[in-house]
Amino acid sequence: MTRDWLDWVGLVARLILGGVLLVAGLLKVGSLGQSVLAVQAYQLLPYEMTFVIGYALPIVEIIVGLALLLGLFTRWSGLIGALMMVAFIIGISSAWTRGLSLDCGCFGGGGEISPEEAIAAYPLDIARDIGLALAGIWLTVRPESPFRLDSRLLQAGRVGL
Amino acid sequence: MATPNRRETLRQQQQAAQAKQSRFTRIITIAVLALVVALVGVFVFVGIQAGKGKAEQVANAITPPNAAAGGIAINPGAPESAPEVVLYVDYQCPACRNFEDAFGGELATMAEDGEIRFSQVTMTFMDRNIGNDSSTRAANAAVCADQAGVYADYNTALFLNQTGGTDGFSAELLRDQLPSELGVTGEKLAQFQKCFDDNLGSQYVEDMSKSAYDSKVTSTPSLTVNGTAIDNSALTSLDALRDQIKALA
Secondary structure, X not given: XXXXXXXXXXXXXXXXXXXHXXXXXXXXXXXXXXXXXXXXXXOOOOHHHHHHHHHHHHHHHHHHHHHHHXXXXXXXXXXXXXXXXXXXXXXXXXXXXXXXOEEOOEOEOOEEOOHHHHHHHHHHHHHHHHHHHHHHHHHHHOOOOOOOHHHHHXXXXXXXX | OOOHHHHHHHHHHHHHHHHHHHHHXXXXXXXXXXXXXXXXXXXHHHHHHHHHOOHHHOOOOOOOOOEEOOEEEOXXXXXXXXXXXXXXXXXXXXXXXXXXXXXXXXXXXXXXXXXXXXXXXXXXXXXXXXXXXXXXXHHHHHHHHHHOOOHHHHHHHHHHOOOOOOOOOOHHHHHHHHHHHOOOOHHHHHHHHHHHHOOOXXXXXXXXXXXXXXXXXXXXXXXXXXXXXXXXXXXXXXXXXXXXXHHHO
């Protein structure tokens, strides 16, 4: 059986989005206090919520990243990944428009940096997240791809995962 | 060619296999989802606990007698008409030490002369950057020092004793050395040390971090005049400091 080439696009989308999420989560999960500070730098959430997001985000990134790499619940993992990217794009754009100078904290770090560095980084951060969001949307619409645990283990086609 | 009967049997076998497969699917799905929910739940729970701080277990928590502007007043008797100046610091932040060296004396003079209503909000985020708890312990000690009536001097002494490393402040320094240097003795010293030992200021320390966040202060040192932040890069001299304060007063 020959595969549709679109399936391979799905595999690339999974590897890129899943790989980036997994790395981002792993880099942050070892220093959750830092992660909270990175969330606080955005000044978007109530004080207490910054701790919840700061602690929960890295582990969610790791789980969704792993799921995408393995091809588990591909459609839902892709959707969650895309929604996370949309949230990040909103966060970064909002920091930019409010004139905040912050490190996005996407891969650890975070907090205030010089305005020059921040202005230089915002467009690249947003462009990267748009690309990743597109990968997630692709998988939501068309999760079919090679080496997917869904199809082997769960007979995904039949139960509509 | 199979008889209708035989075909029927085959069909039943296929259906049974499919049912088994979908049961397996359901079990795996539920198991994986349960694991994910549990894992995320644990992180959310720990995050909520971290957000509350360690303060809620503290009985007899104190509010510093000179609590003001989300922090502690340096000159509580200042005239109401004077502009409200708030300095946000972390006792382990090296830039705060530099700020104290450069501008601490001038601000203290202005406070003494009643030109400003001066208070300070102590933050503790350096603990998370450095990986110790010295900012929190020092902030708690400073709340206790306010109870002992020596907040401003204790505050200055903390900066002078900054080590710059990851060791932070020793309990001996915070609990014994600094109060005795500032002339806190007898009954007052006993009260201070009880406050320090029992973390009686920790709730207020947590409140100060929240107050700084709500005032949109995310780095230290930050100086605000009537709620508006001064750009640190504009503070090139003591005259510049006075000009900036005057401009926002």
